Amino acid sequence: MNQNKLVVAIRANSSFIKAAVTIMIALSFALACTSTTAYAKKKRRVKYGQIEITTNPGGFPLTIDGRPEGSTSTTIRVIELAPGHHNLEILLPxxxxxxxxxxxxxxxxxxxxxxxxxKKYTVTRPPSLCPYPVNVSAPVSVSDGDLITFTSDNAYGGSGPLRYTWTVTPTEARIVSGAGTPTITVDSTGLGSQRVTATLLVDDGSGDPLCQQRAQASTNIIPRKPPVVECKPFDQFQSVAFDDEKARFDNLAIELQNAPDSQAYIIIYAGRTSRVGQADRLAKRTMDYLVTTRGIDASRITIVNGGYRDTDYFDIWICPPGAKRPEPSPSVQPGEVQPARERTRPRRPRRRADD
Structure with missing residues (x-):
């Protein structure tokens, strides 16, 4: 009896256990579904909005809120944006x-x-006034250092102002006045033996290439002859006594010292009745005094035999570098000379007063 009760109890308990297990499984499944559903809802929650953009044609630069977002396309571009106010900008051609x-x-x-x-616009333009003739005039030639005037004239029939643009060659040529006007002045200094060309571009500002006209003219530059550098006369005197000549040579030495680049050019003439070789003797004595006594460099002194005059004569010149040397100017021809005879006997000594 007790055994049967135990079996019944066990059976009863077994049924309870089965029911309890079944309830737990169902509860676990329900909890699992609930958790999965909550997670799925959390995943599907949308935090952003979207903008779809298409353009025809595509390829236009795109910015949103000032940030570059690439280019548009003929196919849909989807861009996620945070909720709120935004700015869209598409850059067109x-x-x-x-x-x-x-x-x-x-x-x-x-x-x-x-x-x-x-949009396509049709612009009706009045008949063009271009091209129009332009001419530039200039002198055929000028001397080096002269100012050249280039003048233009044209037959433009429009009412608007023209623009004048000048260029000159060679580059050393310089526009001194008139730039931007129909007439210019060009300095030719230092351009001897060259050709100065002025080119003018005239433009009415319309942008029409036919309204941009060019013209040019040229002038030959004649070189100036270099100025002639001449010697200047310094002293002229008749040879009488060497002591007098020394004073004049002293003045010459001072002049040479004050002008270190200058040269002394001395022409010595023998007298009509002077001894033979008189000019050469005077030349040697003069050179010795200037070099030995006055300390003048011999290379700065040139002494020439000028021929004959009525008396022994000195003609002294100061010559700067490159100066043309003066020519001798004898007044007595060699055939008119009557040289003094050389003494054949020595002079007798003078007697003393007490003899």
Whole structure:
């Protein structure tokens, strides 16, 4: 009996245990589904909105809120944006811009489609006044250092002002006045033996190439002859006594010292009745005094035999570098000379007063 009760109890308990296990499995499944469902809902929660953009044609630069977002396309581009106010800008050809402000809502999508059709304008222009003749005039030649005047004239029939642009060659040529006007002045200094060319571009500002006219003219530059450098006369005197000559040579030495680049050029003439070789003797004595006594460099002194005059004569010149030397100017021809005879006997000594 007790055994049967135990079996019944066990059976009863077994049924309870089965029911309890079944309830726990169901509860666990329910809890698992609930957890999965909550996670799925959390995953599907949308924090952003979207904007869809297409343009025809594509390839236009795109910015949103000032940030570059690449280029548009003929196919849909989807861009996620935070909810709120935004700015869209599409850069069109020729500097045009398509700008819009819009609001994005969470979980909502905003679609933008832009078809670009540039406007075509027909501009009716009056008949062109171009081309028009332009001429530039200039002298055929000028001397080095002269100012050259280049003058232009044209037959432009328009009412607007013309623009004048001048260029000159060679580069050493310099426009001194008139730039931007129909007439210019050019300095030719230092351009001897060259050719100065002035080229003028005239433009009416319309942008029409036919209204940009060019003309030019040229002038030959004749070189100036270098100035003639001449010697200047310093002293002229008749040879009488060597002591008198020394004083004059002293003045010459001072002049040479004050002008270190100058040269002394001395022409010595023998007298009509002087002894043979008199000019050469005077030349040697003069050179010895200037070099030995006065310390003048011999290379700075030139002494020439000038021929004959009525008396022994000195003609002294000071010559700067490169100066042309003066020519002798004898007044007595060699056939007119009557040289003194050389003494054949020595002079008798003078008697003393007390003899």
């Amino acid at each position: 020729n500097g045009g811009r398509w700008v819009r402000d819009f609001d994005i809502e969470q979980g909502r999508k905003l679609c933008v489609n832009l078809n670009y059709h540039p």
